[in-house]
Amino acid sequence: MTWSCIYKPKIIIMKKYLLVLFVACAGSSVFAQNNQKTPYLTKSLSGQSVKDVFVNTSGGSITVSGASGEEPRVEVFIQGNNGNGDLSKEEIKKRLDENYDLSVDVNGGELHAKAKSKKDNNWDWKKSLSISFRVYVPGNVATNLNTSGGSIHLDNLTGAQQFETSGGSLHLDKITGTIKGRTSGGSIHVSDSKESIDLETSGGSIEARNCMGHIRLETSGGSLHLDGLKGDIKATTSGGSISGNKIDGDFTTGTSGGSINLTDLSCSLDASTSAGSIHAQFISVGKSVKIDASSGRVDLQLPSKQGLNLDLRADKIETNLADNFSGSKDKERVEGKLNGGGSLVEVRGSNRVNLTVN
Numbered sequence: 001m002t003w004s005c006i007y008k009p010k011i012i013i014m015k016k017y018l019l020v021l022f023v024a025c026a027g028s029s030v031f032a033q034n035n036q037k038t039p040y041l042t043k044s045l046s047g048q049s050v051k052d053v054f055v056n057t058s059g060g061s062i063t064v065s066g067a068s069g070e071e072p073r074v075e076v077f078i079q080g081n082n083g084n085g086d087l088s089k090e091e092i093k094k095r096l097d098e099n100y101d102l103s104v105d106v107n108g109g110e111l112h113a114k115a116k117s118k119k120d121n122n123w124d125w126k127k128s129l130s131i132s133f134r135v136y137v138p139g140n141v142a143t144n145l146n147t148s149g150g151s152i153h154l155d156n157l158t159g160a161q162q163f164e165t166s167g168g169s170l171h172l173d174k175i176t177g178t179i180k181g182r183t184s185g186g187s188i189h190v191s192d193s194k195e196s197i198d199l200e201t202s203g204g205s206i207e208a209r210n211c212m213g214h215i216r217l218e219t220s221g222g223s224l225h226l227d228g229l230k231g232d233i234k235a236t237t238s239g240g241s242i243s244g245n246k247i248d249g250d251f252t253t254g255t256s257g258g259s260i261n262l263t264d265l266s267c268s269l270d271a272s273t274s275a276g277s278i279h280a281q282f283i284s285v286g287k288s289v290k291i292d293a294s295s296g297r298v299d300l301q302l303p304s305k306q307g308l309n310l311d312l313r314a315d316k317i318e319t320n321l322a323d324n325f326s327g328s329k330d331k332e333r334v335e336g337k338l339n340g341g342g343s344l345v346e347v348r349g350s351n352r353v354n355l356t357v358n
Contacts, residue, residue: 039075040089041076042073042074042075045072045136048111050106051110051140052111052142052144053110053135053145054111054114054145055147056114057114057131057133057147058115059128059147060115060149060150061150061153062152063133063134064137065155066137066138066155067155072136072138074133074136075134076115077131077133078092080129092129095127096129098118098127099117099118099128100115100117101114111137113133113135139156139157140158141157142159142161143157143160143163144163145164150167150168151165151171152165152168153172154171156175158175158176159176161180163182165183165186169183170188170201171189172190175194179199180198180199182199183200183201185204186201186204188219189207190206191209191211197217199217199218201219201222203220205223206219208227208235210227210228212229212231215229217233217236220238221238223237223258224253226243226244226245229249230247231250233247233249238256239256239257239258240255240257242259242261243260243262245262247266248267250287251268252269253270253271253272254271255273255274256275257275258275259279259296260278262280265283265285266283268285271292272293272294275294276293281301282303283303284303284306285306287343289343289346290346291349292347293349297351298354302355302356306342307341308337308341308345309336309341309345310335310336311345312346312353313347314348314349314350314353316332316352318352318354319356321338
């Protein structure tokens, strides 16, 4: 089934109109009153076998959910982009017919939902629309999603997920499979997801909780908040701070300007900052620890009963090392073995290093 619609709103007004997407099943297309809670139209996916979901809109948001208990369907939400979101159904239909191509179709297991402007970049934005999609499908689907300004929400899905927005945020929950997402300016929130996670933002913060697998997180300017991650993890920011708790596996992290605060670590660690301080507290050390603080202070807590090789260098080093340490130590360098030796712990600091073994 196809409807003619969509728009091309300008980025300066996109923040006003966060529209959401929804999928569920009913028997036929239903047109209803337009507002944030009620879709402008609904297309049932009852009886359709959907394996791949493709959604593209110029400025609205996209939601794809595989949560159980929902009827499979696509819902379309439409608002005006001219400072007046509450347009009449008649006015919306007029603008759609004149300015947009809107289509929702299923063919060969592929769901395609698209909203595209018929106009060039110079048309009157006061007549533009914000068109969002919500899609409810069975959980075992792959997605390919794109919006130039809205947010993207995914939950309860298994499969390959690829998505991108030029300005909105990314929200992911209970996703299993290959996950690749990009936003040019929004924040990223991912939780209870696993296997392969690759997420990047050009300016927003990133929050990741209870995830496992091969994890890559990158922001060009925001902060990182990490909790309950396990696997091969790389999380970096060009300027924000980094906080981490309960990290297990191989962990690489770094920032060009913020501080790093890590607790309850059971991992290998490679951590660096060009300007801030580093605090790292270990329950157990993995294959190695490498810490580099170009100008800030380093506070390092290590388990007292684990065998470790220590190599610490800084302007000033303070430790509580006791009889279980063999080697040399002075105010600028500590080198030797803890409990007979083991994993290498290497610290380089241009300021002060405090080592506590407990």
